[in-house]
Structures are given as C-alpha cells and as structure tokens.
Amino acid sequence: IEKNKLAEQKWKKARRYLFWAQTVPFVEGIFASGSLALGHTGKESDLDVLVVAKSGRIWLARLLLSVCMSLLGVRRKNKDRIAPDKICLNHYITTASLKIPFESLYNAQGYAHLVPVYWRNWEVVERFWEENGEWTGKFLSSWELPDSYQRRAIRRNHWLGWTRTGLEKFLDWTGLGGLLEKFSRKIQLARIKTDLPGRITADDRQLEFHPYSAEKDIIKKYNQNIVRLNFFGDYQESDSGLR
Secondary structure, three states, rough: OOOHHHHHHHHHHHHHHHHHHHOOOOOEEEEOHHHHHHHOOOOOOOOEEEEEOOOOOOOHHHHHHHHHHHHHOOOOOOOOOOOOOOOOEEEEEEEEOOOOOOOOOOHHHHHHHOEEEEEEEEHHHHHHHHHHHHHHHOOOOOOOOOOOOHHHHHOOOHHHHHHHHHHHHHHHHOOOOHHHEEEOOOOOOHHOOOOOEEEEEEEOOOOEEEEOOOOHHHHHOOOHHHHHHHHOOOOOOOOOOOO
C-alpha cells in the first residue's frame, strides 16, 4: 500500500515532466514502464519510459527528447547510479519497428504492463498491442490494454502540438531533418558502449539501454523455484538473449 501511494506521487511528477515532450519533433508516443507502470515503486525509483519515434528519425528524436528532459533537469544520466524521480529514457522503437524482438517471460511481464501516457495517433498504441500480442501470449494468459491509461495520459496542449508540427515541417521541408538525423546517429554511436553485460541495442530501428539487466538473475531464481517445487518436470525458462 505504501508503495502504491508513493507510485501515485511519482506518477504526478512523470506526467508533469512528460507534458513537455509533446513539443518534441518526431516523438509519436510514450509508454510508462518498469515499477512506475506496475505502481510498485520505491523512494529511489526512477521513471522508466518507452519512446516510439517516427521511422527514420529515431536518433534525432532521442537527441531532442534528451535535450528537453535535460533542460527540465529531470533526465537520468549514464553516470547516475541512483536517480529518484528522474526520467530514464532507456528504450526507443520506431513506428516501423513496434514489435519487440526479445522474447522471454520476464519481458512479457514487463511489456504487458506498459501504460501509454502520450500518443499523437492512437493507431500507434493499437498496432503496438497487436504486433506484440502473439509472442507475449506464449508466456501470459492475457494481453490487454491497461484500464488506467486514460487517467494516466498527459494533458494535451494545442500550442505545444502546433509548435511540434511546425518544427517537423520545417525540418523536413528544408532537408535539415535528414542531415540532423545522420549527425545525431554519428555522435551518439560514438558515445554508446555496446560491450557492457546485459543488452545494448543501437540501430535505426531500436535503441535499448539495459546494461547489467536484472533479467538473467530473476529468471535464474524463477527456475530454481520451479525445480524446488518438483511439480513441473524439466520445465525451465530462458532469458531473452542477454550478454
């Protein structure tokens, strides 16, 4: 109960911060994830989100959203070991790559509890659920849109939306969008460390930063409990292919 109360406080902060994300060009949708989505946070918990970017603009969307959250002073940085109430931008996908390729019981539970908080077009949310419903169905008995998403959604602001649309049209019309996308890709790839344990994915379809993921240890403990029960034969789960 205490964690649920704390989660409500963190939800208010997350929605206040992400309100400004609707002015960022090429951001098509944002889902709350992790302990925030589960409503089971601790005092030191950060605010995890999954970002859907326009196809062909994932690197630029990441750069601009990072700048936006940094200006607000709420972006979790790589050096932060503990970052309570900071926005953790650790996962980006695009409108052309909505399906999550890393299948496991652990990930199925995580993605099934995502809560949409911002979307430009509701079709993106529906497509995300459709494209991930099949593989999550291998692990879960149900995959349904959370009932709470409507009250979790950020308040829309027409002025911010018009600003975003104007910026997008300017960047695309002048060709700056493509140039900045290439530039953003180059500088970010130079900074991303892909040799860390866990999973770091960095390409034009997906950016995922989960180094030192807890998935492997949690799956291991899960399997140990299955063996201890001595009821399910040789049934064991595997992780999603971590380093």
